[in-house]
Amino acid sequence: MPTLEGGLRIDAEDASDWELLRSVVGDAIHPKIDLASRLGGLISEEAGAEDWQEFVVPDLRESFNDELNQVGAAIEAAAYHAKGDAGALWITPDDVFQWYSSLNQARLALEDHFHFGPSDNISPDSLSPHKRAAFFRSKFYCAIQSLLLEYVMVRP
Amino acid sequence: MADTETLQQTKETTALDLPWSVIVHDDPVNLMGYVTLILMKIFGYDEKKAAVLMMQVHKLGKSVVWTGEREKAEFYVQQLQAHQLKTSLEKAG
Numbered sequence: 001m002p003t004l005e006g007g008l009r010i011d012a013e014d015a016s017d018w019e020l021l022r023s024v025v026g027d028a029i030h031p032k033i034d035l036a037s038r039l040g041g042l043i044s045e046e047a048g049a050e051d052w053q054e055f056v057v058p059d060l061r062e063s064f065n066d067e068l069n070q071v072g073a074a075i076e077a078a079a080y081h082a083k084g085d086a087g088a089l090w091i092t093p094d095d096v097f098q099w100y101s102s103l104n105q106a107r108l109a110l111e112d113h114f115h116f117g118p119s120d121n122i123s124p125d126s127l128s129p130h131k132r133a134a135f136f137r138s139k140f141y142c143a144i145q146s147l148l149l150e151y152v153m154v155r156p
Numbered sequence: 157m158a159d160t161e162t163l164q165q166t167k168e169t170t171a172l173d174l175p176w177s178v179i180v181h182d183d184p185v186n187l188m189g190y191v192t193l194i195l196m197k198i199f200g201y202d203e204k205k206a207a208v209l210m211m212q213v214h215k216l217g218k219s220v221v222w223t224g225e226r227e228k229a230e231f232y233v234q235q236l237q238a239h240q241l242k243t244s245l246e247k248a249g
Binding site for chain 2: 111
């Protein structure tokens with residue numbers, strides 16, 4: 001829900017909602033290769049791949065991890081305040097890029113792992129339960145990103 | 157000795173002045189509105205130009221979003237990757 005301060009408020013109804021929010025951080029951590037390395041892999045040798053891996057990728061990795069840590073801490077603080085039950089989580093305009101980034105990291109890692117492709121072509125019933133759950137989490141993250149874009153990041 | 161150093165510096169400068177292109181690649185995750193917003197934020201493009209480039213990424217699979225001197229191109233690629241856009245750097249032409 002958009003707030004008067006130009007941010008967004010997410011209302012958790014129970015413990016399962018907090019678990020779903022916590023999964024943002026868990027999903028963003030790819031078991032095999034991290035996002036910074038994947039992005040760094042796009043730089044060709046001619047363009048200076050070796051230097052990019054040595055100097056840029058570590059900075060990207062640190063930045064992505066910082067964003068995830070801050071979002072994870074915000075979720076834990078809100079869940080603690082709500083005693084794990086019904087409660088609210090606020091995303092302020094100052095925090096919006098780290099939230100968007102963390103949700104994006106989670107979606108990119110899920111896509112890399114499950115290869116969903118364009119969501120229009122996916123029939124959730126055809127997916128295994130594990131993959132279906134991941135698909136719906138990715139859709140949930142995407143829905144929050146869309147709200148962040150519409151109400152927080154692009155403001156008149 | 158001093159003359160030799162001067163000659164080497166001239167060659168390096170010439171090489172660095174070759175134009176390089178910043179290329180954004182399509183992916184199934186980044187939202188179209190986000191790509192447009194980031195192009196506006198990083199390059200200072202107006203919304204119309206950023207949206208045209210975003211649509212090229214979406215429909216053609218990639219788009220050259222900027223071309224110019226290498227050092228600046230590297231900076232832009234780093235900025236775009238920091239915003240999680242799949243971006244590469246290629247010699248122009």
